[in-house]
Amino acid sequence: MFLDRVKIWVHAGDGGDGAATFRQEAHVPRGGPDGGDGGRGGSVYLRVDAGQTTLRDFTHRHHYKATSGGRGTRARRHGSAGDDLVLDVPPGTAVYDDATGELLADLVAVGQVALVGRGGRGGLGNTHFKSSTHQAPKHAQKGEPGEERWLRLELRLIADVGLVGLPNAGKSTLLAAVTAATPKIADYPFTTLEPNLGVMDLGDEDERRPTIADVPGLIEGASSGAGLGHAFLRHVERTRILVHVVDGSSRDPEWDHEVIRSELEAHDPALLQKPIVVAFNKVDLPPAREAWPAFRRAREAEGLDVLAMSATDGEGLAAFRARIGAILPSAEELAGPPEPSGVVIHRIEAMEEGFSIDRDADGAFRVRGRRIERAAAQTNFDVEESAERFQRDLARLGIDTELRRAGIVAGDTVRIGSTELEWEAQPWERV
Numbered sequence: 418m419f420l421d422r423v424k425i426w427v428h429a430g431d432g433g434d435g436a437a438t439f440r441q442e443a444h445v446p447r448g449g450p451d452g453g454d455g456g457r458g459g460s461v462y463l464r465v466d467a468g469q470t471t472l473r474d475f476t477h478r479h480h481y482k483a484t485s486g487g488r489g490t491r492a493r494r495h496g497s498a499g500d501d502l503v504l505d506v507p508p509g510t511a512v513y514d515d516a517t518g519e520l521l522a523d524l525v526a527v528g529q530v531a532l533v534g535r536g537g538r539g540g541l542g543n544t545h546f547k548s549s550t551h552q553a554p555k556h557a558q559k560g561e562p563g564e565e566r567w568l569r570l571e572l573r574l575i576a577d578v579g580l581v582g583l584p585n586a587g588k589s590t591l592l593a594a595v596t597a598a599t600p601k602i603a604d605y606p607f608t609t610l611e612p613n614l615g616v617m618d619l620g621d622e623d624e625r626r627p628t629i630a631d632v633p634g635l636i637e638g639a640s641s642g643a644g645l646g647h648a649f650l651r652h653v654e655r656t657r658i659l660v661h662v663v664d665g666s667s668r669d670p671e672w673d674h675e676v677i678r679s680e681l682e683a684h685d686p687a688l689l690q691k692p693i694v695v696a697f698n699k700v701d702l703p704p705a706r707e708a709w710p711a712f713r714r715a716r717e718a719e720g721l722d723v724l725a726m727s728a729t730d731g732e733g734l735a736a737f738r739a740r741i742g743a744i745l746p747s748a749e750e751l752a753g754p755p756e757p758s759g760v761v762i763h764r765i766e767a768m769e770e771g772f773s774i775d776r777d778a779d780g781a782f783r784v785r786g787r788r789i790e791r792a793a794a795q796t797n798f799d800v801e802e803s804a805e806r807f808q809r810d811l812a813r814l815g816i817d818t819e820l821r822r823a824g825i826v827a828g829d830t831v832r833i834g835s836t837e838l839e840w841e842a843q844p845w846e847r848v
């Protein structure tokens with residue numbers, strides 16, 4: 418199973434309901450309102466944790482819910498706030514709203530946090546609705562529902578150096594040779610199924626410790642999806658340097674080289690703008706030794722950086738380290754993420770005051786708008802006073818006028834969020 422793309426359902430806690438209670442004291446015949454407010458629901462956050470390297474944990478569990486706020490109670494006691502839920506993700510996790518495809522956050526640097534589900538506000542208790550003309554309000558708000566949605570998490574490894582090449586070229590062998598990583602190595606293609614990361618040692622004098630990623634072999638057509646190509650190519654988008662490993666002993670190293678370059682370009686032309694080191698591997702084998710001079714001339718003519726090596730014998734590896742060390746940025750720059758950092762959060766705030774009216778498939782009127790949907794969710798329609806307040810909201814926001822323009826008549830159904838209402842004839846409409 419490929420583990421760097423998962424879907425999870427996040428559900429922030431609902432706000433607690435406000436209370437509609439009245440003071441009860443022996444010597445006070447009719448006490449005033451004393452209903453406390455509901456507590457806010459817990460929110461759901463994603464946080465970048467350096468200890469995480471895969472999204473594996475999320476494949477076992479898909480549903481995550483923060484706790485809801487407590488209800489308000491009498492004597493102005495407020496409900497308790499719900500606990501926030503913080504989910505740790507590896508650096509390089511891009512977060513999408515699964516329904517819209519919108520990128521919500523691009524989590525790059527350790528410690529970055531993104532709010533992905535806002536907890537509902539607690540409902541106000543009836544003490545808030547007391548006025549000089551209305552001394553004993555029975556109205557209290559229900560808690561606001563917590564945000565809920567499906568997220569798609571995608572991991573793009575954040576490595577300084579990315580190894581690309583056809584299957585069996587020797588990428589994993591090279592990773593193992595220059596780092597302490599122990600990837601699986603075998604003499605058949607597609608041995609590597611998940612990316613491996615290692616830390617490269619550039620020598621005692623050099624304090625830089627670049628990370629190097631070995632991604633599964635790419636094949637012709639990878640850029641259009643062949644062999645999970647897209648998923649693998651995603652991982653090299655963020656590397657600073659690409660090392661293109663070519664099997665020098667293959668039938669046609671020239672063709673091998675060209676295939677990978679065209680796949681990189683088709684996936685994203687910017688990939689070919691990165692510094693690229695072409696590693697002509699397996700020169701311990703005679704066919705590779707024979708092919709090397711021509712291959713080298715051709716690359717140099719193209720202005721490419723090219724060197725010969727044997728990942729198994731160690732030949733050329735010192736030169737390879739030196740080459741990487743020369744191209745790699747300073748230690749300070751390496752400490753930051755390879756791209757402009759910062760959580761990129763694009764939130765589409767649903768219309769706040771505004772609203773829209775459509776017809777559902779069954780002919781019911783559908784009202785959309787953040788403010789009115791929230792008001793509907795927070796109204797307890799069983800309490801007449803609360804229902805009346807909601808009616809006034811509809812009038813104040815101009816929604817009932819628009820509904821009549823849209824042709825609504827008594828008995829029609831109106832849906833607002835998950836609330837369904839039946840339109841009643843208005844006095845001035847009666848015929």
Ligand SMILES: Nc1nc2c(ncn2[C@@H]2O[C@H](COP(=O)(O)OP(=O)(O)OP(=O)(O)O)[C@@H](O)[C@H]2O)c(=O)[nH]1
Pocket residue numbers: 582583584585586587588589590591601602603604605606607608609610632633634635698699700701702726727728729730
């Ligand atoms: N003779 C020789 N064999 C090598 C060299 N480098 C790798 N190999 C062999 O080539 C085979 C494939 O090596 P891997 O490192 O698994 O290749 P890979 O590019 O990671 O392959 P995938 O994971 O399938 O993409 C193994 O049998 C290695 O031992 C080398 O420099 N010389």
Ligand SMILES: [Mg+2]
Pocket residue numbers: 588589590601608609631632633634
């Ligand atoms: Mg491999």
